[in-house]
Amino acid sequence: MYLRSRYPLKNNAEIKDMLNSKMNDSIQEEECIDIINYMYNQEDAEILLAKLKKYYIYPSKLAET
Numbered sequence: 001m002y003l004r005s006r007y008p009l010k011n012n013a014e015i016k017d018m019l020n021s022k023m024n025d026s027i028q029e030e031e032c033i034d035i036i037n038y039m040y041n042q043e044d045a046e047i048l049l050a051k052l053k054k055y056y057i058y059p060s061k062l063a064e065t
Contacts, residue, residue, distance in 0.1 A: 001038075002034070003015050003018050003019060003022075032052070036048055036049055036052075
């Protein structure tokens with residue numbers, strides 16, 4: 001549903017290819033944030049994003065520098 005709303009002009013085959021690519025690889029931080037904000041209410045999304053940033057997003061950025 002997220003990909004369909006983000007790319008409304010793409011056909012089903014293109015959406016399916018994008019989904020398969022996302023499932024077999026990692027997603028970008030911006031995509032993760034968009035998906036969480038789409039799926040959860042504001043309060044729950046803020047809590048979840050804070051936890052993700054603490055354990056996953058920021059440590060990976062520190063390792064890159």
